[in-house]
Amino acid sequence: MKILIIEDEQRLARLLKQGLEEQGFVVDLAYDGSDGQFQAEQYPYDAILLDLMLPEVDGLAILKGLREKGNDVPVLIITARGDVEDRIKGLNFGADDYLAKPFNLEELIARLRALIRRSRGKSSPLVTVGDLVIDSNARTVARAGTVILLSAREYDLLHYLALTAGKVVSRTELIEHIFTSDYEWDSNVIEVHISHLRTKIDKGYSSALIHTVRGAGYILKAAP
Numbered sequence: 001m002k003i004l005i006i007e008d009e010q011r012l013a014r015l016l017k018q019g020l021e022e023q024g025f026v027v028d029l030a031y032d033g034s035d036g037q038f039q040a041e042q043y044p045y046d047a048i049l050l051d052l053m054l055p056e057v058d059g060l061a062i063l064k065g066l067r068e069k070g071n072d073v074p075v076l077i078i079t080a081r082g083d084v085e086d087r088i089k090g091l092n093f094g095a096d097d098y099l100a101k102p103f104n105l106e107e108l109i110a111r112l113r114a115l116i117r118r119s120r121g122k123s124s125p126l127v128t129v130g131d132l133v134i135d136s137n138a139r140t141v142a143r144a145g146t147v148i149l150l151s152a153r154e155y156d157l158l159h160y161l162a163l164t165a166g167k168v169v170s171r172t173e174l175i176e177h178i179f180t181s182d183y184e185w186d187s188n189v190i191e192v193h194i195s196h197l198r199t200k201i202d203k204g205y206s207s208a209l210i211h212t213v214r215g216a217g218y219i220l221k222a223a224p
Helices: 010-022 033-042 059-068 084-092 105-119 152-163 171-178 189-201
Strands: 002-006 026-030 047-050 075-079 097-100 126-129 132-135 140-143 146-148 210-213 217-220
Touching: 002 010, 002 033, 002 171, 010 026, 010 105, 026 033, 033 059, 047 059, 047 105, 059 075, 059 084, 075 084, 075 105, 084 097, 097 105, 126 152, 132 152, 152 171, 152 189, 152 217, 171 189, 171 217, 189 210
Parallel strands: 002 026, 002 047, 047 075, 075 097
Antiparallel strands: 126 132, 132 140, 140 146, 210 217
16 A cells, blocks of 8 residues: 655654654655645545645645545544644644654554555455455455465555456556655556466466456456
């Protein structure tokens, strides 16, 4: 899952990026409101961590602008301004959750995962497609009860397909959600990972879960 952190305290931002990446997130950084606003409007994210007190453009202005443009990306506000009035204002402007500094990293990660699940219509950390079960907290995968070992990138790709199960996902959308915005990816990187996933997920089973829709992308779905 791809996260944008908009935080002007650079040391904190880098620590958050490191902590999230260790849990499998893909993370972009913005150290001021202007850059954060540009990235939030330019690239698709699964969630945004947004500080309120930012140089150039403040966090509430960024949030208000996103919502006015119909961007419903989950936004978790992180700020030292933790009084009730500020929390109410942030939520009324369209924030999905609020966490006052200092906070516990594990709680932040749990809240982020919950926000992303809810935005995809999932209430449980277990994502099931046919006999495939993905535990998004433990980052484990099993099919028909057999644990399947995946690389970090294979897991990210499969997890995103599972969250959008039944929907055709283009190669561009997959790239945008599992790589940082400045990543220089090879033109066939998705095809390579899909090939590896098919070997691990579908080979040896009576029905395939990963399907190619020619000219459109890929879809994860169980046989009817």
